[in-house]
Amino acid sequence: MDIIFEKVEHVYNANSPFARRALYDVDIMIESGSYVAVIGHTGSGKSTLLQHLNGLLQPTSGTVTVGNQTITNKKRQRDLKPLRKKVGIVFQFPEHQLFEETVEKDICFGPMNFGVPEEEAKKKARELMKLVGLPEDVLAKSPFDLSGGQMRRVAIAGVLAMEPDVIVLDEPTAGLDPRGRKEIMEMFYRLHQEKQLTTVLVTHSMEDAAAYADYMIVMHKGTVWKTGTPQQIFQDSDALAEIGLNVPETVRLKKELEKKLGITVPSPCLTIEETVDAIQKLFSKVNAHDE
Amino acid sequence: MEDTILSVEKLSFRYPNQSDYAVQNVTFQVKRGEWLAIVGHNGSGKSTIAKLLIGLLRPESGVIKLFHTVLDERTVWEIRRRVGMVFQNPDNQFVGTTVEDDVAFALENNGIPRDEMIKRVHEALRQVQMEEFLHHEPHHLSGGQKQRVAIAGILALRPDLIILDEATSMLDPKGRQEVLDTVRNLNKKQRITVLSITHDLEEVAKADRVIVMNKGEMMAEGTPKQIFALGTKLERIGLDLPFAVKIRDRLKQRGIPLSSSYVTIEELVEELWTLYLKR
Numbered sequence: 178m179d180i181i182f183e184k185v186e187h188v189y190n191a192n193s194p195f196a197r198r199a200l201y202d203v204d205i206m207i208e209s210g211s212y213v214a215v216i217g218h219t220g221s222g223k224s225t226l227l228q229h230l231n232g233l234l235q236p237t238s239g240t241v242t243v244g245n246q247t248i249t250n251k252k253r254q255r256d257l258k259p260l261r262k263k264v265g266i267v268f269q270f271p272e273h274q275l276f277e278e279t280v281e282k283d284i285c286f287g288p289m290n291f292g293v294p295e296e297e298a299k300k301k302a303r304e305l306m307k308l309v310g311l312p313e314d315v316l317a318k319s320p321f322d323l324s325g326g327q328m329r330r331v332a333i334a335g336v337l338a339m340e341p342d343v344i345v346l347d348e349p350t351a352g353l354d355p356r357g358r359k360e361i362m363e364m365f366y367r368l369h370q371e372k373q374l375t376t377v378l379v380t381h382s383m384e385d386a387a388a389y390a391d392y393m394i395v396m397h398k399g400t401v402w403k404t405g406t407p408q409q410i411f412q413d414s415d416a417l418a419e420i421g422l423n424v425p426e427t428v429r430l431k432k433e434l435e436k437k438l439g440i441t442v443p444s445p446c447l448t449i450e451e452t453v454d455a456i457q458k459l460f461s462k463v464n465a466h467d468e
Numbered sequence: 469m470e471d472t473i474l475s476v477e478k479l480s481f482r483y484p485n486q487s488d489y490a491v492q493n494v495t496f497q498v499k500r501g502e503w504l505a506i507v508g509h510n511g512s513g514k515s516t517i518a519k520l521l522i523g524l525l526r527p528e529s530g531v532i533k534l535f536h537t538v539l540d541e542r543t544v545w546e547i548r549r550r551v552g553m554v555f556q557n558p559d560n561q562f563v564g565t566t567v568e569d570d571v572a573f574a575l576e577n578n579g580i581p582r583d584e585m586i587k588r589v590h591e592a593l594r595q596v597q598m599e600e601f602l603h604h605e606p607h608h609l610s611g612g613q614k615q616r617v618a619i620a621g622i623l624a625l626r627p628d629l630i631i632l633d634e635a636t637s638m639l640d641p642k643g644r645q646e647v648l649d650t651v652r653n654l655n656k657k658q659r660i661t662v663l664s665i666t667h668d669l670e671e672v673a674k675a676d677r678v679i680v681m682n683k684g685e686m687m688a689e690g691t692p693k694q695i696f697a698l699g700t701k702l703e704r705i706g707l708d709l710p711f712a713v714k715i716r717d718r719l720k721q722r723g724i725p726l727s728s729s730y731v732t733i734e735e736l737v738e739e740l741w742t743l744y745l746k747r
Binding site for chain 2: 189218219421452453
């Protein structure tokens with residue numbers, strides 16, 4: 178299910194003295210089955226953009242197309258319901274949205290609202306526990322007795338229970354410790370690969386964007402500044418710095434090394450492993466040359 | 469004589485109906501003008517310590533002294549006037565309808581004269597680079613902008629001690645850098661004492677001294693360099709080493725003879741360059 182934005186504009190409080198344009202001239206294409214990272218400085222329009230993906234916000238002008246659904250400012254809210262099932266959004270701090278008495282009820286809430294029979298929803302909830310890495314006995318507990326990291330997994334299971342084709346992640350690891358961060362990111366990557374889930378990651382972490390995304394959208398002051406593969410985006414660190422963004426630390430190290438040693442490192446150095454390999458090669462090459 | 473601004477002695481705390489201690493037998497001091505970082509994984513007890521320090525929770529045993537006064541029910545209000553706390557989630561700390569009102573709120577509560585109030589609001593917002601948002605509504609700001617406004621609200625009160633409880637974890641890298649630079653500036657120039665609670669070891673590198681928490685207990689205490697020398701011990705308790713240290717450790721494992729101390733990217737490049745030339 179491809180997602181296409183054409184000339185999308187969004188003005189908050191349109192036609193009022195408080196009108197504020199948060200998005201304009203946004204033209205993007207997110208291919209079905211891809212993993213796309215959306216980056217941008219705080220206030221660049223990332224959050225407004227992602228709320229258009231399932232019709233929580235409608236463009237004040239322009240068109241958003243998700244699969245065979247078209248969203249314009251003319252569309253009635255109630256016609257957007259099928260879209261909500263296809264596109265699941267994991268908001269920042271999704272655990273704040275937990276509300277039911279038990280984890281099981283919380284996860285079943287969404288599917289049952291869309292008419293899935295209770296037994297089927299419960300079966301699904303059990304499967305999801307495994308998928309998000311929680312023991313099954315958590316199902317009977319109150320979500321509020323769990324740790325922060327566990328609560329977040331439950332909230333994510335609640336989104337996955339809708340069996341979306343597209344999952345949108347808004348800073349999914351904010352507030353987690355490094356181990357929790359890594360576990361959650363690996364979990365989403367596994368889901369993306371196993372279920373061909375189209376994944377849209379909104380993040381401040383250039384490292385995550387570099388490590389997981391096939392394609393990147395860079396937002397700046399309410400519009401698209403640049404799109405491309407991580408390798409293309411991170412090529413020009415000076416331009417990124419101008420709009421308040423950094424390159425991943427691996428790329429920074431590569432650039433510093435190239436400058437200091439007066440050489441070119443051929444690897445894009447998008448992950449720690451790639452970088453360590455590239456540096457090691459540098460030294461073994463010199464060895465071979467000496468001999 | 470160095471002035472001890474905060475002293476914690478044999479502090480222990482358990483949440484109701486829990487048999488395990490969230491904080492157990494923790495003792496440390498903070499001197500005026502110092503930046504102390506408390507680092508640990510989620511659930512290590514670091515945020516519980518912060519809540520104990522401003523009297524949001526009451527210890528099971530142990531003594532907390534702030535500004536040479538024992539923290540108890542009688543003194544807590546006076547002590548809170550001198551301590552500014554920034555929480556992780558800015559959405560839970562807004563009261564004003566505009567950015568300006570929000571920053572002014574606590575000043576008004578403390579009876580600061582109007583002229584002085586206007587001056588301080590502008591000054592505080594300038595320090596967090598949010599001055600152009602003076603008349604914006606806080607709930608229309610993005611997460612990072614909100615947090616900077618929350619920090620401005622505290623700066624306006626000119627506290628003796630600022631506690632940052634994961635306060636930068638929702639900011640983008642540049643926003644985080646700006647906030648940390650601001651805090652560092654206040655710490656150095658106005659000698660405001662800083663206690664930052666974080667799991668970000670890059671942030672820890674900026675502190676004068678670090679305490680590592682694990683499962684409610686203090687696992688280590690020292691300068692950032694001493695702490696980073698613990699290496700994989702930190703990774704084992706769910707923390708992440710600074711990037712340059714990670715790369716250095718991996719290169720060493722592959723037989724490249726690098727030094728063992730904490731390094732920045734610049735220092736690592738310098739070392740690699742020296743090795744490269746020797747070949």
